[in-house]
Amino acid sequence: MFKPLRIGKHEARYPLIQGGMGVRISAGSLAGHVAKCGGVGLVASPGITLNSEFFDGKNYLKTNCVALKDEIRKAYEIAPDGIIGVNVMVALSDFEELVVAAVEAGAKVLVCGAGLPMTLPGLTAHAPDVALVPIVSSVRAAQLIAKKWDKTYNRFPDAVVVEDPDTAGGHLGEKMENIGTGEYDQYETVRGVKEFFRSEYGLDIPIIAAGGIWDRADVLHALAEGADGVQMASRFVTTVECDADDAFKQAYLDCKKEDIGLIMSPAGLPGRAILTNQEGIVSYDRDHSSVCSYGCLKKCSYKESGERFCIVKSLDRAQRGEVDSGLIFCGTNAWKATRIETVQEIFDEIFAETGAVAEDQAA
Numbered sequence: 001m002f003k004p005l006r007i008g009k010h011e012a013r014y015p016l017i018q019g020g021m022g023v024r025i026s027a028g029s030l031a032g033h034v035a036k037c038g039g040v041g042l043v044a045s046p047g048i049t050l051n052s053e054f055f056d057g058k059n060y061l062k063t064n065c066v067a068l069k070d071e072i073r074k075a076y077e078i079a080p081d082g083i084i085g086v087n088v089m090v091a092l093s094d095f096e097e098l099v100v101a102a103v104e105a106g107a108k109v110l111v112c113g114a115g116l117p118m119t120l121p122g123l124t125a126h127a128p129d130v131a132l133v134p135i136v137s138s139v140r141a142a143q144l145i146a147k148k149w150d151k152t153y154n155r156f157p158d159a160v161v162v163e164d165p166d167t168a169g170g171h172l173g174e175k176m177e178n179i180g181t182g183e184y185d186q187y188e189t190v191r192g193v194k195e196f197f198r199s200e201y202g203l204d205i206p207i208i209a210a211g212g213i214w215d216r217a218d219v220l221h222a223l224a225e226g227a228d229g230v231q232m233a234s235r236f237v238t239t240v241e242c243d244a245d246d247a248f249k250q251a252y253l254d255c256k257k258e259d260i261g262l263i264m265s266p267a268g269l270p271g272r273a274i275l276t277n278q279e280g281i282v283s284y285d286r287d288h289s290s291v292c293s294y295g296c297l298k299k300c301s302y303k304e305s306g307e308r309f310c311i312v313k314s315l316d317r318a319q320r321g322e323v324d325s326g327l328i329f330c331g332t333n334a335w336k337a338t339r340i341e342t343v344q345e346i347f348d349e350i351f352a353e354t355g356a357v358a359e360d361q362a363a
Contacts, residue, residue: 002351005040005229007206008131008158010083010108013038014351015223017161017208019233020087020111021170021329022046023315027243028074030236033343035075035082038351040109043071044087045098047296050316060294061094065101072105083108085131089171090115091267093298099123103130111135111161111231114171114269116145121153131158135210137165137173137184139192146197156197159206161231162190167212169234169272169331176270179262186211187225194226214333216350234331240342245321251328252337260332266302266311274328284317284325285309 005015016039020026023046031041049055049067068086075084086102088095091114102110103124112120113135124130134157136142142160149155164186165174172179190207197203209222210231222230236242238249255274263278265271284290285302290310292303301307311327318326 001353002223003228005206007040007083007109007133009129010040010131012040012083014347015229016040016219016347016350017085017109017111017210017229017231018042018236019169019210019231020044021233021237022048022087022089023312024048024051024319025237025242025244025248025329026087026233028071029078030239030242030343031071031084032075032078032082033239033241034236035079035084037343037347039347040083040085041075041079042085042087042109042111043068043075043107045102046089046092047312047316050312051320058293060296064094065097068098068101069105072102072107076106085109085111085133087111087113088117089113090117091171091269091297091299093295095298096123103127109133109158113161113163113173114267116141118145118148121149121155125153133157133159133161133208135161135163135173136193137163137189139189139196141173142193143196143200146201150201156201156203157205159208159228160193160197161208161210162186162193162227163231164209164211165270167332168210169334170329171265171267171269171271174270176262176264179270187222187227191226212331212333214336216352219350234334235337235346236343237330237334238337238340239346240340244319247321247323248318248326248328249340251318251323252330252334253339255330255335257332257335260330260334263327264308266300266308267297268299268301271329272331274330274334277324277326277328280325281314281327282309284314 018034020042022044034041049063052067054063109131165172206228209227213232296312314327
């Protein structure tokens with residue numbers, strides 16, 4: 001029997017958070033169906049207005065919050081009693097506004113990465129029931145967050161996601177040269193973060209393992225190594241309910257293990273993606289003389305100097321099915337996708353209440 005995952009005042013039937021995938025890969029449909037199945041469903045806030053009814057090509061920052069609220073509404077229509085949360089990147093220009101909008105729309109959990117969310121408790125002080133969950137890749141990062149939150153806001157995280165930069169998809173919280181060296185031990189970090197909160201503050205908060213989680217064996221391994229739950233994203237892309245275009249999902253089905261690798265994002269962070277179309281991404285902006293018209297990131301090399309490419313527009317193209325010129329973020333295990341399945345089928349496979357699973361848990 002898998003234990004429920006309690007994050008703050010909210011308890012999910014299963015110890016699984018669906019990872020946030022920006023620019024409408026995980027919007028209302030995917031988040032709602034994950035929550036309906038007993039997990040924590042996350043609407044990803046970056047670029048959520050793109051390809052929505054609210055965006056007219058010129059009002060990006062004005063409509064991002066409106067679109068986010070609408071996707072949270074859609075998710076709750078699917079799972080009225082489910083745990084719906086929002087992933088908000090600290091690196092976003094409208095980070096603060098999106099946090100406030102998420103709370104106003106009824107998000108129960110806020111998961112924040114791509115930077116340390118030092119001001120998050122202050123932005124949510126009026127909503128103490130909203131669970132706050134930072135993403136880190138080191139014990140040091142967890143310590144910095146905890147000490148700042150404690151001193152300034154008398155608040156601690158309700159859970160911490162420990163992301164493995166060697167396997168996770170999208171933006172990664174580690175320097176490029178440190179990724180893939182074989183030196184990083186995710187579960188040593190998981191146990192280290194847990195021990196820090198226990199020894200320093202007497203708190204036993206859930207620590208969530210993220211990166212490379214694909215099937216039941218991965219979940220059981222994470223739990224056996226000391227994690228209280230997992231965050232899983234790439235596996236949910238090739239589902240009926242994922243908000244991405246079918247061509248985006250097909251790119252996962254078609255990719256090979258060697259097609260997946262690292263890029264340097266204009267945000268100044270490494271990212272993991274399918275690499276077979278990288279020339280098409282860069283040439284699109286060059287051929288169309290693209291300019292930064294959205295201002296989506298606080299810091300962006302494309303906005304500042306035209307270096308690399310416009311990341312939010314490239315992610316938007318991919319989400320809409322223009323995969324030859326669109327950035328397709330993914331984790332290292334995306335190549336394992338072999339078919340389109342439903343969210344329920346994934347939950348049935350991972351959390352099946354069978355004798356075999358019970359024996360695995362007992363072991």
